Amino acid sequence: MSDETVRILVFSDDKDKRAAVINGIGLRASKDTPRIEWVEAATGFGVRDAFDQQDFALLVLDAESKKEGGMSVAQDLQETRDGVPPIIFLTARPQDEWLATWAGATATVSDPIDPIILQETVAEVLRGAAR
Numbered sequence: 440m441s442d443e444t445v446r447i448l449v450f451s452d453d454k455d456k457r458a459a460v461i462n463g464i465g466l467r468a469s470k471d472t473p474r475i476e477w478v479e480a481a482t483g484f485g486v487r488d489a490f491d492q493q494d495f496a497l498l499v500l501d502a503e504s505k506k507e508g509g510m511s512v513a514q515d516l517q518e519t520r521d522g523v524p525p526i527i528f529l530t531a532r533p534q535d536e537w538l539a540t541w542a543g544a545t546a547t548v549s550d551p552i553d554p555i556i557l558q559e560t561v562a563e564v565l566r567g568a569a570r
Contacts, residue, residue: 450498451481459552498523502528502539526543
């Protein structure tokens, strides 16, 4: 078990969805991955502000957020900032996976969020980022 801590940003305009992500994963995605410090953002501006002030191991972005979706935020970050970490998109339908890949997704998780699938996906991405 690692004593390391990583920071993960979760973005959604829906506070219940942010809570579902955080509660579904908890403080550690798996016993062999670092502890997680969660940072929440409810707007694209909030994502950019947090990104400019802190380092993140992973971004979990809601592709279905109303004003500005996670895919738009991800594209902007990749075009305007260096060091963008892996990205997991929360998508409404499995069919959206191709669009998420185009937008820079490392992985996707479909709604409704299955906490086990989400936890396994986050653990897998964190393991890959540690290599």
